[in-house]
Amino acid sequence: MSHHEMTAEEVSHHVRTYLKVFGALLVLTVITVGVFYLHLPIVGAVVVALIVASIKGSLVACYFMHLISERGLIYWILALCALFFVVLLLLPVITDHEAVGTVTH
Amino acid sequence: MSAAVAIPHDMEPHPVTGMYNGKFGLWLFLASEVMLFGALFSSYVLLRMGAPEGTWPKHGAEILNVPLATFNTVVLITSSVTMVMAWAALKMNNIARGQLFLTVTFLLAGAFLVVKYFEYSEKFNHFEVWLKEPMVVDGNSVSSIRGHLAKDCPPLTKETHIRAFAIPEFILLDPDAPAGSKEHPPTLRIDGGNIRRISDFGPAHSTFLATYFTLTGLHGLHIIGGMVVILYFMLTGSRFAQKRPDKYADRIECTGLYWHFVDLVWIFLFPVLYLL
Structure with missing residues (x-):
């Protein structure tokens, strides 16, 4: 469906969704900060923080950026983008981890 | 704009991408x-x-x-x-x-x-001072102290060629309150001879x-x-x-x-x- 054919009713339906997403994002922000004050061990803290941030990021991308109602090529391009992003993030792991931070002469 | 120069898929979704070209x-x-x-x-x-x-x-x-x-x-x-x-x-x-x-x-x-x-x-008004010999602050022996420059502390100068703070003759520092407390330890006088490095909390800090x-x-x-x-x-x-x-x-x-x-x-x- 093209956005150009949206009726006023559809738009106001969208607005209700935006407000729900807004509420969810605020709750998740409270969770992010609340979990920090629990002082979990580092691995647990990283896992929880990244999961919550990923949920928030997905909500923004799907609803505010309308990704959930897009069709076609864009998914493939973004999938490729996500793949390269993961490779970028794994670079430190792929690199010889033991050698990181040691002084080489 | 005349219709003759209309750009394709300027507004209508492109069949391949599913969206108008600008998007x-x-x-x-x-x-x-x-x-x-x-x-x-x-x-x-x-x-x-x-x-x-x-x-x-x-x-x-x-x-x-x-x-x-x-x-x-x-x-x-x-x-x-x-x-x-x-x-x-x-x-x-x-x-x-x-x-x-x-x-x-x-x-x-x-x-x-x-x-x-x-x-x-x-961050640029908050300092860390690394010491050569540990000092006692609030009953603890520490090798670096964080805090704000006291009001009557002489201004710090930067060494131009390395953009780091020059070691002064002495500094007067109001140390940060220890974690979980709001009470600041009293102002400290630290002699230049005991200072290894001074930095604000700018990018050069760490x-x-x-x-x-x-x-x-x-x-x-x-x-x-x-x-x-x-x-x-x-x-x-x-x-x-x-x-x-x-x-x-x-x-x-x-x-x-x-x-x-x-x-x-x-x-x-x-x-x-x-x-x-």
Whole structure:
């Protein structure tokens, strides 16, 4: 469906969704900060923080950026983008981890 | 514009991409932005994993201000909502309401930068002094002391060629209150002879703060870029919207895509820098 054919009713339906997403994002922000004050061990803290941030990021991308109602090529391009992003993030792991931070002469 | 020079898929979805070309172009731009921030996030992981023991703070909150950053997170999320509400209003042909939401978005972006300004300037007025011989502060023997320069402390000068602070004859430091307390230990006089290094909490302080300023600085530049575009539409939008309402809604949709991306980056920056 093209956005150009949206009726006023559809738009106001969208607005209700935006407000729900807004509420969810605020709750998740409270969770992010609340979990920090629990002082979990580092691995647990990283896992929880990244999961919550990923949920928030997905909500923004799907609803505010309308990704959930897009069709076609864009998914493939973004999938490729996500793949390269993961490779970028794994670079430190792929690199010889033991050698990181040691002084080489 | 005459029909003869109409651009294909300027407004109508392209059969292959499923969207009008402007929006597709913006998504491609955002994909390249993911690579830019991805490379920096990756560098962060590399630097943090490689940091020698004790040189990386246990978590950013040791140095950074979590309540201010939480406030800023809420400000930015709210600005994303007002941005998408501006688009929705324009879709319903309510130009005045759309422009109002656009203005609110602009003001929220400004509020984010004002808070960031206070956060940054606090870092440049906060000092760490590394000692040659440990000193006793508040009953503990310490090898470095954090605090603010006392009122009557002679001003510090920078050594021009290495951009670091020159070691003065002495400094007067009001040490930070210990964790969990609000009471500051009394002003300390530290002789230059016992000072190994002085730094404010700017990028030169440590790898962590260099990373912090690089990432939040680049994000801040994106906020400024977004504000320029939003301001342009605040000033010229009403007239254009009366002529081409659909086209204007599309432009605001594209601006919104960029703006939500800037919000999305912050959603990851906040926990990574401040809380982990």
